[in-house]
Amino acid sequence: MAYAEKRLSQAKGKKGKATWRARFKKPDGSWDSEPGFPTKNTALEYGQEQEAAIRAGTWIDPKLGRVRFGEWALEWLQAQSPRGRTTDNRWNLLESHILPRWRDTALIAFNWFEVEAWARRLAGTVAESTIRDAVGLLSRILTGAVDARRIPVNHLYNRRLTGVDAASGARRGLQAATVEVKPPVVPFATTETVLRLARRLGPLYGLHVLTTAFAGPRWEELVGLHRDNALLTRTEADEHGGMFTCPIIRIDAEIGALAEYAKRDPETGKRKAFRGIEPLKNPQSARDIDLPPFLADLLQQHLDARPYDYVFSTAKGKWWWRNAWYEIIRPAADGRPARPPGRGRPACEEWEPLHPGLTMRRLRHTHDTWQAEEDVHPLLQHEQAGHKYPGIKGVYQHPTPSMRRHRLAAFERRYERTMKALGWDRIWEAQ
Known part of the structure; x- marks a missing residue:
């Protein structure tokens, strides 16, 4: 049972001053105390309150609350x-x-x-x-x-x-x-800009740009895509009794996506760079992304030319570091001056800016913006982007083959229309 205990200070200047300490039993039966009360009654009341809370099962040790x-x-x-x-x-x-x-x-x-x-x-x-x-x-x-x-x-x-x-x-x-205010970065690109950027980067790196803009995978999903999940086939019964098929890339829940971050020591917080395959961000990220015919053809050529396990890897088949890809896309999008050869580096031609500030994330925004422009059904927009459709409609409604045909035909027309406007008969210049 709680009680109050008188204490006399021995500190210099306060010697002999009386305070009271509350004493009460903790849940394990041991005695605990709380000092510093000015009167016996206040100390006793505090101790009784603690024991009442212990009996009610709501007691929290006050010392734990004082932890930093x-x-x-x-x-x-x-x-x-x-x-x-x-x-x-x-x-x-x-x-x-x-x-x-x-x-x-x-x-x-x-x-x-x-x-x-x-x-x-x-x-x-x-x-x-x-x-x-x-x-x-x-x-x-x-x-x-x-x-x-x-x-x-x-x-x-x-x-x-x-x-x-x-x-x-x-x-x-x-x-x-x-401070001089820079003009804001446009968060999406035109089809012409995407095609020009892809051509500027060439077939090895330009396909990264085309795939993100026309298919919409996240960066970590793109660079973590295994060739076993590239150019598979979707097969679904359509409303006319036939079968709908189209090429896909599969963002696989079991394989996951490439992650890059600094691992932390759990005790010290010391950083260590990590890069490897990890589970997907959320369940709806696991999906099959439908590819328009032109993109499927380009991807097939890419796979035929490269023996590596990961489709969108570096020239030597290694996983990308984000900062290494940054060095690829920044001059291509922002422009660069001409550079003479030197120290083992080849000469570089001048590049005029195409879309300063364009990133792979903004290319993913571009894809979703194009879906809206082409009146792709919102259900299919969400599915293809790896987003959860909100509300009960996300449970009861499902994308149909007609929706998929509309989306693929719209992206194919967008590509062909822009190629014709540019006067190109192929996306990559002759090598």
């Missing part, structure tokens, strides 16, 4: 098992934004007022999406502390950030007054 956030965040990370890239993103948010401010804060000390004020101070210095991701991660870690019975409640849970967009806009306005 940095210590708990590391413990929480070690208990998670997401895809490797997600782990690396969480570490980056913690190291760059969260821990510098909250590392030494006790878990029990968090409140929404201070967190929102911190988020507003970040506005304008980092992207708004980064701020929301950081606050979201902070809240998830504190929810983990609630689930582990470290604290009774997460005061950040389900709270909505306000004022961040306004603060970001104000700071961007101040920066615009002193």
Whole structure:
């Protein structure tokens, strides 16, 4: 049973001053204490409250709530098992934004007022999406502390950030007054731009561009595509009693996709580069992507010319590093000056800009934008992009052969129309 115990201070300047300590039994039968109460009654009430909570099964050890956030965040990370890239993103948010401010804060000390004020101070210095991701991660870690019975409640849970967009806009306005603002990057490309970029890169690398723009795989799905999953055949009964067939590439759930990120030591957080095949991002990412006839023909030529296991690999059949591909696509899209030969490098002709800032992700945006332009049914748009169609319609409705024929014919016409406008009879120049 709880009781209060009188304590006399022996500290210099406070010697002989009386305080009270609450004593109560923990669930395991051992005695615990909490010092610092000014009167016997307040100490006794505290002890009785703890024992009442223990009997009700709701007691949380107050000492656990005083653990520093940095210590708990590391413990929480070690208990998670997401895809490797997600782990690396969480570490980056913690190291760059969260821990510098909250590392030494006790878990029990968090409140929404201070967190929102911190988020507003970040506005304008980092992207708004980064701020929301950081606050979201902070809240998830504190929810983990609630689930582990470290604290009774997460005061950040389900709270909505306000004022961040306004603060970001104000700071961007101040920066615009002193810094030259570059024109925004158009988030999708025209068909002509895609074809010109593909020709500029040549058949080995240009097929990356064509496949992303006309088929829409994610970068990691593209470079992780095994030749065993390239140019398979979809066969479905159509509404007229016949069979619909078309060539596909299969984004396989069992094989997964190529992942590239920094692995972290679970105790120290030390980074080590990793590249390898990992499970897909989500269940709907596993899919068969229908290929228009021209793209299937080009892919077949590509497979015939290359013996490597992975279809979209480097010239030597190795997996791509993102920064290595960046060095390929950036000058091709952004342009480059002419360069004379030297130090074992061949001369390079001048390239005029085609679409500055174009990336493989924006080519995937391009694919989805083209689907909308060509009136591809939304169900099929979502399926081909590896997205989940929202609501009950995503359960009850399904893509049909007619929808697939429409999409493939539209992309084939788009390709042929642009080739004719450019005056080309082949995508690759004669080698």
